[in-house]
């Protein structure tokens with residue numbers, strides 16, 4: 001807590017008072033901050049009881065902000081700020097109905113997430129975790145012509161599902177690897193954006209059929225939920241690699257498991273799953289050709305710090321009634 005704050009520690013909570021400068025004529029108003037001071041998510045019951053009467057709420061993607069939370073907060077709640085670019089954990093219809101403003105953190109995590117997407121793609125297509133495990137377990141006996149071979153990006157076709165901020169940043173990073181052709185899907189063609197990569201807008205089915213690598217970077221919406229399913233995987237090439245850094249539920253995981261287990265596709269890299277965390281006995285974890293990471297797309301120290309500051313600034317601007325640095329249009 002900042003020096004001079006009146007704070008008390010109560011188990012895992014920090015509660016402190018802080019003076020904030022409001023804009024109208026330099027009036028100073030007091031703002032009481034209740035902070036869940038733990039890396040672990042705030043337990044639901046705790047959130048429901050502590051949220052009562054707040055004017056602003058700063059949350060994480062692990063906090064489901066639905067009607068129950070909004071009811072528990074009551075009519076004083078005016079601003080929600082999420083420390084994430086994804087907002088599928090927010091009940092936007094209900095939030096809009098109540099006239100609550102929403103802040104989020106686009107752009108600042110684009111580079112980190114694109115970098116991780118590329119790392120995951122390379123890990124999956126060149127079998128890095130599997131190969132590293134061979135070194136540890138003594139499976140590395142000698143150099144063998146076909147041992148640990150995978151698939152490379154040179155002269156390949158890459159399909160991007162959702163050519164948004166992160167999708168474009170992925171394409172920008174993959175292009176120098178010698179990708180021959182980019183395909184993309186979305187709600188419609190975006191020729192100006194796509195021109196940088198010479199990317200072609202295609203239906204999802206064609207993207208599945210022609211891509212050597214599929215990278216999912218779209219937002220989770222009712223339209224994208226379960227979009228990568230049995231039909232999708234059955235259209236992919238046996239030699240193709242699937243990567244998802246958007247949200248777990250864009251993928252039907254049972255269908256993905258079957259596609260990987262039956263050799264319908266070569267490999268997958270997932271930074272997001274359903275549920276999160278993925279249970280350690282989940283069938284996907286038994287597969288050598290599936291690399292799974294614990295939702296670390298934006299996890300660089302600098303990015304998380306910038307996200308936190310942006311989320312706080314969004315909240316404060318909303319409380320002051322000012323334009324937020326990044327406000328979601330509802």
Ligand code: NDP
Pocket residue numbers: 085086087106107109110113161162163164165166167185186187188217218219220221223224245246247271272295296297298299
């Ligand atoms: P953007 O809003 O810039 O991009 C979202 C993209 O989703 C848009 O290009 C949009 O395409 C596309 N999309 C929407 N509907 C469909 C559809 N039906 N089919 C295909 N594409 C569709 O967001 P960002 O790039 O900043 O972030 C994207 C997502 O990545 C976030 O929502 C979040 O879920 C996830 N994410 C994950 C991280 C991680 O740690 N793994 C880190 C950060 C983000 P169009 O413009 O044509 O509608």
Ligand code: DGY
Pocket residue numbers: 061083084085086087109297298
């Ligand atoms: C987001 O911001 O939506 C990511 O999933 C985590 O950074």
